[in-house]
Amino acid sequence: MGTATPVDDETGLIAQLRAGDESAYEQVVRTYGGRLLAVTRRILDSEEDARDVVQDAFLNAFRNVDRFEGNSKLSTWLHRIAVNAALMKLRTRKRKPEQSIETLLPFFLDDGHHEERFRSWEEPVDIAMERAETRQLVRAKIDELPESYRTVLVLRDIEGLDTEETAKMLGLTANAAKIRLHRARQALRTLLAPHLAGPASAKAGETPGGKLS
Amino acid sequence: MRCRELAEFLMDYVSGELPAENREHFELHLTRCRNCREYLVQYEGCVKAGRMACDEQSDELPVDVPEDLVKAVLAARKLDPSS
Numbered sequence: 001m002g003t004a005t006p007v008d009d010e011t012g013l014i015a016q017l018r019a020g021d022e023s024a025y026e027q028v029v030r031t032y033g034g035r036l037l038a039v040t041r042r043i044l045d046s047e048e049d050a051r052d053v054v055q056d057a058f059l060n061a062f063r064n065v066d067r068f069e070g071n072s073k074l075s076t077w078l079h080r081i082a083v084n085a086a087l088m089k090l091r092t093r094k095r096k097p098e099q100s101i102e103t104l105l106p107f108f109l110d111d112g113h114h115e116e117r118f119r120s121w122e123e124p125v126d127i128a129m130e131r132a133e134t135r136q137l138v139r140a141k142i143d144e145l146p147e148s149y150r151t152v153l154v155l156r157d158i159e160g161l162d163t164e165e166t167a168k169m170l171g172l173t174a175n176a177a178k179i180r181l182h183r184a185r186q187a188l189r190t191l192l193a194p195h196l197a198g199p200a201s202a203k204a205g206e207t208p209g210g211k212l213s
Numbered sequence: 214m215r216c217r218e219l220a221e222f223l224m225d226y227v228s229g230e231l232p233a234e235n236r237e238h239f240e241l242h243l244t245r246c247r248n249c250r251e252y253l254v255q256y257e258g259c260v261k262a263g264r265m266a267c268d269e270q271s272d273e274l275p276v277d278v279p280e281d282l283v284k285a286v287l288a289a290r291k292l293d294p295s296s
């Protein structure tokens with residue numbers, strides 16, 4: 001494994017890249033490669049594809065370094081190139097049969113009430129997320145989401161794109177992107193809840209769904 | 214409004230896009246239904262959790278890059294006629 005070192009002088013590094021300095025290419029790959037790989041792994045569930053995409057992204061960046069205007073940080077620019085490359089890969093590769101998300105969505109009784117009685121989480125999410133193991137759990141559960149839902153959730157809730165941008169990148173209508181995001185969030189909740197819920201006894205004796213609504 | 218409709222409107226409610234009339238019904242239901250209040254908390258919690266878990270700056274994301282990937286990128290660059 002290479003070691004990443006912070007880049008204090010981006011301007012100098014970019015000048016070296018433009019000049020074709022071999023050591024500058026290596027420094028960029030070692031500094032940003034790991035983070036880009038984390039990003040592409042999040043979008044693609046194949047390690048091989050994720051690595052191919054990181055490679056494509058670096059080559060693309062090196063070819064176009066003259067176009068890098070310095071308005072954003074080099075890391076932000078590379079990040080965006082990698083996300084685009086990962087989405088391109090998603091669009092062009094052979095589609096795997098998609099797992100259904102239905103079993104991860106809330107189930108309702110005939111009278112419109114939730115079937116499940118939701119147990120409160122043991123602690124506020126901000127507190128739970130202070131632990132590395134919880135953050136790891138959340139990443140693992142995001143990875144379990146069916147691909148077409150995971151990608152929307154990643155672009156909207158993690159990459160911070162808006163609905164229109166997300167829809168455009170994935171070739172969806174805005175409405176389809178919204179529906180998928182909503183389902184992805186609900187599915188993630190279903191996957192996380194058993195791990196974050198407090199003791200079952202805390203709410204014992206209450207009727208599922210509530211009687212007043 | 215039933216729990217089923219509330220779940221459908223959840224995303225628009227959270228993002229502040231639910232029209233006023235629906236919002237009134239939504240909030241009225243919430244005041245009466247503890248289960249939906251809990252569902253709302255957890256739904257919002259998941260949005261936050263996703264963001265916090267994948268924070269680029271968080272220390273446990275790998276910043277190290279596999280050595281063979283470094284070598285592959287540098288070798289491919291040398292062979293790339295347009296770079």
